[in-house]
Amino acid sequence: MKVAILGTGYVGLSTGVSLSEIGHHVCCIDVDEGKISLLQQGISPIYEPGMEEFLARNIAAGKLRFTTSHREGLAGAEIVILAVGTPQRDDGSADLTYLEEAAKDLAAHLIQGTIVVIKSTVPVGTNDEIRKIIETNCHEDVSVEMVANPEFLRQGSALKDTLEADRIIIGSENQQAASKVKEMYSPLKVPCMMTSIRSAEMIKYASNAFLATKISFINAVANLCEAVGADVTDVAKGMGMDKRIGNHFLQAGIGYGGSCFPKDVKALWHTTRKHDVDFGVLAETMRVNDEQQVLLVKKALKRFDGHLSGKKIALLGLSFKPDTDDMREAPSIKISQELNKHGAQVVAYDPVATSNAKRVIGEKITYADNLLEAITDADAVFVVTEWQEIKQLDIALLGKVMKKVIVFDGRNCFDEEKIHSCKNIEYYPIGRPAIIT
Numbered sequence: 001m002k003v004a005i006l007g008t009g010y011v012g013l014s015t016g017v018s019l020s021e022i023g024h025h026v027c028c029i030d031v032d033e034g035k036i037s038l039l040q041q042g043i044s045p046i047y048e049p050g051m052e053e054f055l056a057r058n059i060a061a062g063k064l065r066f067t068t069s070h071r072e073g074l075a076g077a078e079i080v081i082l083a084v085g086t087p088q089r090d091d092g093s094a095d096l097t098y099l100e101e102a103a104k105d106l107a108a109h110l111i112q113g114t115i116v117v118i119k120s121t122v123p124v125g126t127n128d129e130i131r132k133i134i135e136t137n138c139h140e141d142v143s144v145e146m147v148a149n150p151e152f153l154r155q156g157s158a159l160k161d162t163l164e165a166d167r168i169i170i171g172s173e174n175q176q177a178a179s180k181v182k183e184m185y186s187p188l189k190v191p192c193m194m195t196s197i198r199s200a201e202m203i204k205y206a207s208n209a210f211l212a213t214k215i216s217f218i219n220a221v222a223n224l225c226e227a228v229g230a231d232v233t234d235v236a237k238g239m240g241m242d243k244r245i246g247n248h249f250l251q252a253g254i255g256y257g258g259s260c261f262p263k264d265v266k267a268l269w270h271t272t273r274k275h276d277v278d279f280g281v282l283a284e285t286m287r288v289n290d291e292q293q294v295l296l297v298k299k300a301l302k303r304f305d306g307h308l309s310g311k312k313i314a315l316l317g318l319s320f321k322p323d324t325d326d327m328r329e330a331p332s333i334k335i336s337q338e339l340n341k342h343g344a345q346v347v348a349y350d351p352v353a354t355s356n357a358k359r360v361i362g363e364k365i366t367y368a369d370n371l372l373e374a375i376t377d378a379d380a381v382f383v384v385t386e387w388q389e390i391k392q393l394d395i396a397l398l399g400k401v402m403k404k405v406i407v408f409d410g411r412n413c414f415d416e417e418k419i420h421s422c423k424n425i426e427y428y429p430i431g432r433p434a435i436i437t
C-alpha cells in the first residue's frame with residue numbers, strides 16, 4: 001500500500017519505519033526542514049535505540065522516503081496518517097493547532113477514496129472536527145473517511161512497541177475504511193479491535209490515565225511504606241503476583257514525566273470538567289505526582305537540617321526515563337528548580353540528554369561530561385533516571401570521591417546487598433527502609 005504520514009516525531013517516524021518494514025511504501029512529511037534533511041541522510045532526529053538501522057534498511061530498499069512537500073508526499077497515498085503533536089494548552093486542554101494545520105495541508109491534495117487516519121492523541125470528538133476542516137478545504141467532489149487509530153508506543157522502545165504491539169485500535173463508522181486500515185497492519189499479526197471513533201479516542205486517554213494512576217497509587221503506597229517500615233518493592237511484587245493487578249507499572253519512584261502522561265491526564269481532566277463529570281481520581285493522580293517529583297529534595301532538606309545552601313548535589317540522569325533524550329516534563333526540571341531555590345550547587349550528568357537539558361533547564365545548573373566528574377566532591381547524590389550506566393555505578397567508588405556517601409535513590413536502582421557491604425554509607429531509597437552503614 002502507499003501510505004503518507006504527516007509528522008516525524010516519535011510516533012510518525014516509528015509508524016513510518018514499521019510500515020515500510022512490513023512492505024508498504026511510505027512517505028513521511030514534516031514541516032521541519034532540519035528534521036527532514038537529517039532523515040533523508042538516514043540520521044534519526046530522536047534518540048531511539050535501533051532506529052538508524054531500520055531507517056537505513058528501508059530507505060535503501062526504496063520503501064521509505066522523507067519530504068517537506070505535502071504535494072509530493074501525498075501523491076498517490078491510499079492512507080494518510082496524521083501524527084503531529086497535540087501539546088498542552090495553559091488550561092490543560094489539548095492544543096489542536098498543529099492537527100488543524102495538517103488537516104488543511106492535506107485537504108488541498110486529497111483525492112476521492114483516501115482514508116485519513118488520526119494517530120495523534122486527541123480528545124473525544126476531534127476526528128469529527130478534523131473531518132469538517134478537511135471537507136471545507138478539499139475539492140467538492142471528494143468525500144472523507146476518517147479512522148481513529150491511537151498509538152500506544154513508549155519512547156525508548158518505540159519500534160518494538162509498534163512492531164509487537166499488544167493491540168491495534170481501529171475506530172471508524174465506515175466498515176470499508178476500517179477494513180483497509182486493518183489490512184495495512186495485518187503483516188504485524190497484532191490483535192485488532194474495531195470500534196467507534198469516539199470509543200477509540202477515549203481508549204487512548206483512559207489507558208494513559210489508568211497507567212498514570214497506577215504509578216501514583218504505588219507512589220502513595222511507597223510513602224506509607226516508609227512511614228510504617230514496609231518495603232514497597234516487596235509490596236509491589238506481592239500485589240503484582242495477582243493476575244488481576246499485574247506486575248507492570250508498579251515501580252515506585254519520583255513520579256511520572258514525559259511527553260504523554262502529564263499532558264494526557266490533564267487533557268482528560270479538562271474533558272471531565274467540560275462535561276461536568278466527577279472524576280476526582282484524576283485530580284488525586286496529578287496531586288500525588290506533583291508531590292512525588294520533589295520528594296528527593298524534601299528528603300535531602302530533612303537530612304541536612306533544612307539547609308542545602310552551598311551543598312554540591314550530583315543529579316544522575318536528566319531525561320524523563322532511560323533510553324531517550326526527551327526532557328519533556330522530566331522530574332529533573334522540578335528537582336533542579338527546587339534545589340536552586342534552596343541555594344544548592346547542582347552538577348548533573350546524563351548519558352544522552354544533556355544538550356536537550358541545557359535548552360530546558362538552562363545554565364542555572366552545571367553539566368558534567370561524565371559520571372565521575374558529577375559525583376566527585378558531592379555532598380549528596382540524587383538518582384533521577386535509571387540509565388544502565390547509572391545503575392551499574394560502583395558504590396565503592398562513591399566512597400573514594402565523595403565527602404561522605406549520601407545517596408537519595410529516586411528509582412530504587414541500587415542493590416541493597418552491595419550497599420550493606422560498604423562502610424560509611426547513607427542510602428535513602430523510595431518506599432524502603434533507609435540503609436545507614
Ligand SMILES: NC(=O)c1ccc[n+]([C@@H]2O[C@H](COP(=O)([O-])OP(=O)(O)OC[C@H]3O[C@@H](n4cnc5c(N)ncnc54)[C@H](O)[C@@H]3O)[C@@H](O)[C@H]2O)c1
Binds near residue numbers: 010032098122154259
Ligand atoms: N511520544 C510518544 O511516545 C507518543 C506515544 C503515543 C502517542 N503520542 C501522541 O502522538 C502525537 C505525536 O507525538 P510525537 O511525540 O511524535 O510528536 P512530536 O511533537 O515529537 O512531533 C510532531 C511532528 O509533527 C510535525 N508537524 C507539525 N505540523 C505539521 C504539518 N502541518 N505537516 C507535517 N508535519 C507537521 C512537527 O514538525 C514535528 O516534527 C501526539 O498527539 C502525542 O500525544 C506520542
Ligand SMILES: O=c1ccn([C@@H]2O[C@H](COP(=O)(O)OP(=O)(O)O[C@H]3O[C@H](CO)[C@@H](O)[C@H](O)[C@H]3O)[C@@H](O)[C@H]2O)c(=O)[nH]1
Binds near residue numbers: 151154208248252259
Ligand atoms: O512503574 C513505573 C512505570 C513508569 N514510570 C514513569 O512513568 C513515565 C512514563 O513512562 P513510560 O510509560 O515507560 O513512557 P512513555 O514513553 O511516556 O509512554 C507512555 O505514554 C505514551 C504516549 O501516550 C503511550 O503511548 C505509552 O503506552 C505510555 O506507556 C516515566 O517518567 C517513568 O519513569 C514510573 O514511575 N513507574
